[in-house]
Each structure stands twice: as structure tokens, then as C-alpha cells.
Amino acid sequence: MGDFIPFLFNGLSISSILLLTAIGLSIVFGMMGVINFAHGEFIMIGCYSSYIVSLVLGSEGSWLTLLLAFILSFILSFGIGYLIERLVIRKLYARPLDSILATWGISLILQQLARNIFGSNNVDAPMPKILSKGWEVTEDITLPFNRIFIILFAVLVCLFVYYFIYKTPKGRILQAVMQNRSMASCIGINTKKADAFTFSFGCGLAGIAGICISMLGSVGPSTGQNYIIDTFLVVILGGIGGLRGTILGALLIGISSPFIENFTTSSMAKVIILSLVLIVLHYKPQGLSPMKDRTID
Amino acid sequence: MFEIKNLTAGYSNESSAIHNINISIPKNEICSIVGSNGAGKTTLLKSIMGLMPSKSGEIIFDGQDISKLDSEAISQLGVAYVPQGRMIFPYLSVEENLLLGCEVRKMNLKKALEIGYDYFPDLKEIRKRKGGMLSGGQQQQLAIARMLVIDPKMILLDEPAEGIQPNVVQEIGRILQKIALDLNVTVLLVEQFVSFAINLSQSYYFLQGGEITKESRVTKDNVHSIVKSIKL
Numbered sequence: 001m002g003d004f005i006p007f008l009f010n011g012l013s014i015s016s017i018l019l020l021t022a023i024g025l026s027i028v029f030g031m032m033g034v035i036n037f038a039h040g041e042f043i044m045i046g047c048y049s050s051y052i053v054s055l056v057l058g059s060e061g062s063w064l065t066l067l068l069a070f071i072l073s074f075i076l077s078f079g080i081g082y083l084i085e086r087l088v089i090r091k092l093y094a095r096p097l098d099s100i101l102a103t104w105g106i107s108l109i110l111q112q113l114a115r116n117i118f119g120s121n122n123v124d125a126p127m128p129k130i131l132s133k134g135w136e137v138t139e140d141i142t143l144p145f146n147r148i149f150i151i152l153f154a155v156l157v158c159l160f161v162y163y164f165i166y167k168t169p170k171g172r173i174l175q176a177v178m179q180n181r182s183m184a185s186c187i188g189i190n191t192k193k194a195d196a197f198t199f200s201f202g203c204g205l206a207g208i209a210g211i212c213i214s215m216l217g218s219v220g221p222s223t224g225q226n227y228i229i230d231t232f233l234v235v236i237l238g239g240i241g242g243l244r245g246t247i248l249g250a251l252l253i254g255i256s257s258p259f260i261e262n263f264t265t266s267s268m269a270k271v272i273i274l275s276l277v278l279i280v281l282h283y284k285p286q287g288l289s290p291m292k293d294r295t296i297d
Numbered sequence: 298m299f300e301i302k303n304l305t306a307g308y309s310n311e312s313s314a315i316h317n318i319n320i321s322i323p324k325n326e327i328c329s330i331v332g333s334n335g336a337g338k339t340t341l342l343k344s345i346m347g348l349m350p351s352k353s354g355e356i357i358f359d360g361q362d363i364s365k366l367d368s369e370a371i372s373q374l375g376v377a378y379v380p381q382g383r384m385i386f387p388y389l390s391v392e393e394n395l396l397l398g399c400e401v402r403k404m405n406l407k408k409a410l411e412i413g414y415d416y417f418p419d420l421k422e423i424r425k426r427k428g429g430m431l432s433g434g435q436q437q438q439l440a441i442a443r444m445l446v447i448d449p450k451m452i453l454l455d456e457p458a459e460g461i462q463p464n465v466v467q468e469i470g471r472i473l474q475k476i477a478l479d480l481n482v483t484v485l486l487v488e489q490f491v492s493f494a495i496n497l498s499q500s501y502y503f504l505q506g507g508e509i510t511k512e513s514r515v516t517k518d519n520v521h522s523i524v525k526s527i528k529l
């Protein structure tokens with residue numbers, strides 16, 4: 001039992017980070033059908049946002065700098081996402097393969113841009129002092145506050161996204177566009193505006209995830225790349241289109257990782273997890289929790 | 298007055314699904330367009346609604362040519378559409394489907410619900426159910442209600458009687474007449490159920506192979522002979 005708690009905690013911690021990085025991707029992929037290969041770079045933009053805040057306000061971390069970093073990360077990644085949608089993605093909605101290629105190119109450009117602006121070395125972003133401490137559950141077990149914070153924060157972000165998409169008029173408008181584009185425009189919805197907003201919103205959420213990642217260690221131009229594969233895995237395992245699937249996918253991959261890593265190497269664990277995902281997809285090609293209704297069956 | 302002048306539209310460059318269509322409907326009247334499968338009825342409504350580009354011709358609504366506008370702009374001018382296949386948003390509830398157009402227009406939602414449930418009381422009982430889970434007839438009622446609550450000036454209906462039990466068809470007919478009179482709405486009704494459509498209408502057009510082959514005003518005296526004369 002004593003061993004079990006750190007494993008579970010580690011798993012939850014990984015899950016929460018996966019969830020934060022995947023939720024924006026899942027919205028863009030699930031609602032718009034656009035595969036955004038630059039999603040990792042929006043995470044990177046978020047990581048650098050907390051660094052930028054520290055450049056301006058000094059490297060002393062506090063709750064205020066953290067709050068400012070969250071706000072800046074969302075604004076920056078939302079804004080850059082909006083620009084990219086207007087300039088590139090919008091022209092490629094009917095051509096999924098081209099949009100994969102284009103977003104991959106954008107990903108490379110953004111990484112290089114980060115190298116030019118911030119240098120290729122990793123940087124550290126400060127966080128509130130208290131978060132670098134931990135909760136000593138027993139003599140051997142200490143749960144770091146920053147990880148507890150990220151778990152709670154992921155829950156909060158999920159609640160917010162759920163509320164926004166399912167309970168507000170604006171969210172319903174986005175849903176309608178994604179469910180039936182031409183009918184949505186026939187009842188007077190501006191579908192181009194909805195597309196731009198959905199894409200930017202997904203990017204903004206990636207930015208927020210970046211802040212959480214910057215709380216765990218140094219970040220650099222390729223930080224986004226380290227997370228993008230697992231993030232895609234979560235979205236595909238969960239099933240496209242629903243928040244529930246993404247949460248389920250993140251929990252499954254996140255919680256099983258430390259247990260599997262326990263009896264093998266971490267690269268072997270990756271192979272095992274990938275195989276498990278493939279097996280699930282073999283039996284459930286739509287993922288664990290796809291959307292369904294009468295019009296489809 | 299709603300007017301279509303020399304409208305030609307189609308899905309490919311070589312052939313047109315509808316040719317040289319001329320239609321005019323006086324304000325607040327019901328006009329029906331009847332025709333068999335593949336005659337081009339849906340194509341005509343789609344081009345009015347901006348869902349497919351017209352090759353030539355004009356569509357005059359409220360004194361303005363709307364043939365080059367997109368669906369959103371046409372909807373905002375007050376043209377509402379009940380498509381064939383209803384096109385209910387499957388993952389939104391009945392109530393969310395009903396209110397969406399009102400939310401976009403910042404209209405009073407409580408009043409909209411009252412109007413919608415007043416016309417279709419059955420919808421009230423299933424208001425929490427997802428649109429995709431409704432039966433065909435329920436979806437049809439919802440599609441019409443969704444159109445009514447946005448206070449339209451003109452409505453386009455694509456085969457509202459299709460797959461609906463007879464007494465509900467009669468109910469829909471009564472509602473359409475009531476709307477045209479009470480709400481000052483012009484109605485363009487596309488149907489294959491000839492007697493149902495002609496009996497509601499003040500004028501009709503017969504569409505065959507993408508062209509209008511017959512048209513006339515409908516009066517008490519000629520309604521029976523018109524219905525008899527149309528063989529789909």
C-alpha cells in the first residue's frame with residue numbers, strides 16, 4: 001500500500017499534464033477535423049510566457065507572476081493561433097492532408113523563431129516559492145505541491161471547458177457549426193468566425209498547458225515536441241469529439257505509465273503503451289468514447 | 298414580393314439541375330412548388346438559401362438581389378429554411394436546437410420558447426432530449442419550430458409532409474396557414490403531396506426536369522381541377 005500511493009500520484013500527475021495538453025488539440029481535431037501539428041509549439045509559447053514574465057518582473061516567482069503568466073500565455077497563443085487560422089488554416093479546411101503539412105511547417109517556423117528570440121538553451125521559469133515544497137505524507141512519501149497544483153488546475157480547466165462548450169450560448173454556437181456547418185449558416189451563424197474562434201481557443205488552452213509544464217523544469221524550443229506524440233495518443237485513444245473521451249484517454253495513459261515503467265525501462269514502457277493503444281483501437285476504431293446518435297447508425 | 302428571375306443552377310459545369318426558373322410570390326401568400334423525385338425542388342431551395350451558387354439569374358427578396366449573398370446573410374435578412382432531412386443538430390437538445398437562432402440574434406429566449414411550444418406542445422415534453430434521438434416526425438416539428446421562433450419574413454419548406462403521419466400533416470398545414478396570416482410571412486412550400494400543398498396555396502408551380510412547365514393562381518373554383526391535372 002505504501003508503494004501504491006506514489007505510483008498513483010505520479011500517474012495522476014502525468015494524466016493531468018496529458019489532459020491539459022490534449023484538451024485543446026481534442027477540440028480543434030474533434031470539432032473542426034483539423035490535425036494541428038503545431039499544437040506542441042503553442043505549448044512552447046505558453047512555456048516561454050512565464051519566462052517573459054520573469055524577464056519583466058524579475059526572477060522572483062509569486063502567485064501574481066503565475067497569474068500574469070497564465071493570462072499572457074493564453075493571450076499570446078490565442079492571438080498567434082488566430083493569425084495562423086486567418087492566414088493559413090482557413091484556406092485548407094477541405095484539404096486535411098495539406099493542413100497537416102502546413103501546420104508541420106508552422107511548427108518548424110515557430111521553433112526556429114523561439115531559438116532566434118530566446119536562444120537554443122533551455123530557460124527556467126520561476127514559480128511561487130511554496131510550490132517547490134511538498135506535502136510529507138509519511139517519512140518516505142512527499143507529494144510535491146507543484147504537481148498537486150497542476151492536478152487541481154487540470155480539473156478546473158476541464159470544468160471551465162465543459163461549462164463553456166455545453167452551457168453557454170457561444171459554446172452552443174461552436175457546437176452547432178461543428179455538427180452541421182451549412183445548417184448553422186442557414187440559421188444565421190457566422191461560421192468563419194466560429195472556426196477562427198475554435199482554432200484559437202484550442203491554441204490558447206495549449207498555451208495554458210505550457211505554463212504548467214514550465215512549473216516542472218526547464219523549457220526550450222523543443223519542449224512542445226516532447227509532449228506532442230503522447231498528446232495525440234490521448235486524443236486518438238479517447239475518441240474524437242468529446243471531452244469525456246479525452247479525460248478517459250489521459251487517465252488511462254497517465255495512470256498506467258508509472259506502473260508499466262516500474263517493471264521495465266521507460267522506452268520499453270512507451271512501446272507497451274503504444275501497443276495497448278493499438279489493441280484498443282483495433283477493437284474500438286472510434287476510440288473509447290466517440291460521439292454517437294441515431295443519424296449515424 | 299419575392300421574385301426569382303431566369304435562375305439557372307446545377308452541380309456541375311456541363312449540366313444544370315434547374316434552368317431558367319421564374320417565380321413570383323406576393324407578400325404573405327403561400328406558394329407551392331410540386332414535382333417528382335429529381336425534378337430539382339431541393340436544388341431550387343438550396344440556391345435561394347445561398348447553399349449553392351447560381352449560374353445566372355436573380356433572386357429578389359425585399360427589393361434586394363440575394364443571389365450572391367451567403368447563407369448567413371440571407372438568414373439574417375429573415376429567410377428561414379426547413380431542409381429535406383430536417384438537419385437538426387444531433388448533439389444539441391431540443392431546447393438548444395430551438396433557441397440557437399434566437400441566441401445568435403440576441404432575441405428574448407423566454408418568449409421564443411413560449412411561441413415554439415405553443416405551436417408544438419409535444420416538443421415541450423421532450424425538450425431535454427438530444428436532437429439526434431428524436432423520431433422523424435418529432436425532428437420535423439422541431440425543424441419548423443426552430444424556424445418560427447426567429448420571427449422570419451419568408452420561410453422555405455422542403456417536403457414537410459414527407460414521412461409524417463396524416464393527422465400531423467394536417468396539423469402542419471394548419472400551422473402554415475396560421476403563420477402566413479398571423480405573422481405576415483411569405484411561404485414557399487416544396488411538396489410531392491400534391492393535394493396537401495395545392496389546398497394550402499394561393500399559387501402553384503409545377504417543376505419537371507428542372508423547368509417550370511405549369512403555373513397558376515389557386516382559387517376555390519380551380520383547386521380540384523389543378524390537383525387532378527398534376528400527375529407526378
Ligand SMILES: Nc1ncnc2c1ncn2[C@@H]1O[C@H](COP(=O)(O)OP(=O)(O)OP(=O)(O)O)[C@@H](O)[C@H]1O
Pocket residue numbers: 308309314332333334335336337338339340341381489
Ligand atoms: N450533390 C449533388 N451532386 C450532383 N447532382 C446532384 C446533387 N444533388 C442532386 N443532384 C441532381 O440534381 C437533380 C435535382 O435534384 P434535387 O435534389 O433538386 O431533386 P428533388 O426535386 O429535390 O428530388 P426529391 O423529391 O427526391 O427530393 C437530380 O437529377 C439529382 O440527381
Ligand SMILES: [Mg+2]
Pocket residue numbers: 338339340381455
Ligand atoms: Mg428534394
